[in-house]
Amino acid sequence: MRRHLPAKASVPRGFTLIEVLVVMVIIAILVALVVPAISGVRTRARMAQVSAEISQLDAAIAKFKAVFNVEPPSSLLIPPVGGTWTALDRSKVRGLWPQFNFATNGNLGNTSAIHLNGAECLVFFLGGYEATSGTVKTVIGFSKDPRYPWDPNGTNREGPFFEFANERLVNVDGDLAFEYVDPLPGQQTPYLYLSSQGRKYLRTNTANADDFDVFGSARDLQTVYLKTATPPQEHRAGGFQIISPGQDGEYGTGGIYTNGEELTGNRAEEADNITNFSGGQLLP
Ligand SMILES: [Ca+2]
Numbered sequence: 306m307r308r309h310l311p312a313k314a315s316v317p318r319g320f321t322l323i324e325v326l327v328v329m330v331i332i333a334i335l336v337a338l339v340v341p342a343i344s345g346v347r348t349r350a351r352m353a354q355v356s357a358e359i360s361q362l363d364a365a366i367a368k369f370k371a372v373f374n375v376e377p378p379s380s381l382l383i384p385p386v387g388g389t390w391t392a393l394d395r396s397k398v399r400g401l402w403p404q405f406n407f408a409t410n411g412n413l414g415n416t417s418a419i420h421l422n423g424a425e426c427l428v429f430f431l432g433g434y435e436a437t438s439g440t441v442k443t444v445i446g447f448s449k450d451p452r453y454p455w456d457p458n459g460t461n462r463e464g465p466f467f468e469f470a471n472e473r474l475v476n477v478d479g480d481l482a483f484e485y486v487d488p489l490p491g492q493q494t495p496y497l498y499l500s501s502q503g504r505k506y507l508r509t510n511t512a513n514a515d516d517f518d519v520f521g522s523a524r525d526l527q528t529v530y531l532k533t534a535t536p537p538q539e540h541r542a543g544g545f546q547i548i549s550p551g552q553d554g555e556y557g558t559g560g561i562y563t564n565g566e567e568l569t570g571n572r573a574e575e576a577d578n579i580t581n582f583s584g585g586q587l588l589p
């Protein structure tokens with residue numbers, strides 16, 4: 306009897322080398338297309354987060370103004386214990402706390418002068434008294450005692466006017482005053498605050514050095530952003546400017562900014578700055 310041999314099973318053929326290579330090339334092209342798109346989306350999302358926070362800081366300054374009738378100054382020289390206040394700095398403090406007792410330096414009790422610059426004023430006036438415990442920095446508002454608003458001990462308190470994330474409170478220059486960095490990953494350069502206090506932006510404050518003094522010589526040149534130079538017309542005239550240095554961590558020099566054409570050459574580092582004017586970003 307003849308036995309039927311089973312039909313030969315069809316064995317699936319493997320991919321050829323060419324086919325595998327083609328698939329790998331297609332995948333590589335897709336990755337090359339998708340990765341920058343994702344990273345672009347991420348960058349835009351992060352910058353939008355900074356913009357949103359600047360709006361919140363803006364609102365916090367409005368809350369401060371509702372209590373004190375004036376926006377915080379962006380420069381203040383606090384003399385050491387027993388030191389002499391300048392007339393200008395005294396008037397800035399008196400404008401906020403008419404009964405301030407200068408004889409005690411408001412209980413800050415520092416033995417060396419503190420120059421609050423444009424980054425530190427933002428934290429000090431919106432945050433209040435600053436305390437460090439280990440590596441944790443906190444702000445606890447102001448005492449409502451009209452003579453000693455900087456007393457850390459009173460329980461009847463005003464502020465903070467903004468909810469600072471403790472982990473983003475920093476002290477770049479190692480003095481006694483904190484600064485605040487934006488939420489961009491790895492950001493080390495704090496928000497800058499330039500205030501006209503309802504009048505005009507001080508370009509230079511001869512008693513205190515540059516009003517817009519920040520950190521390091523390259524950044525000392527920061528000036529308020531202007532719409533035109535002649536006559537000088539500032540963005541947020543009579544108000545205040547808040548500036549994030551953006552992903553490059555550099556403020557640039559500031560100055561005239563109209564439509565973005567200025568942000569080339571030696572001002573390129575300003576192009577990614579995020580601000581409370583010109584719709585947020587300076588990018589043209
Ligand atoms: Ca500092």
Ligand SMILES: [Ca+2]
Nearest residue numbers: 550551555574
């Ligand atoms: Ca920048």
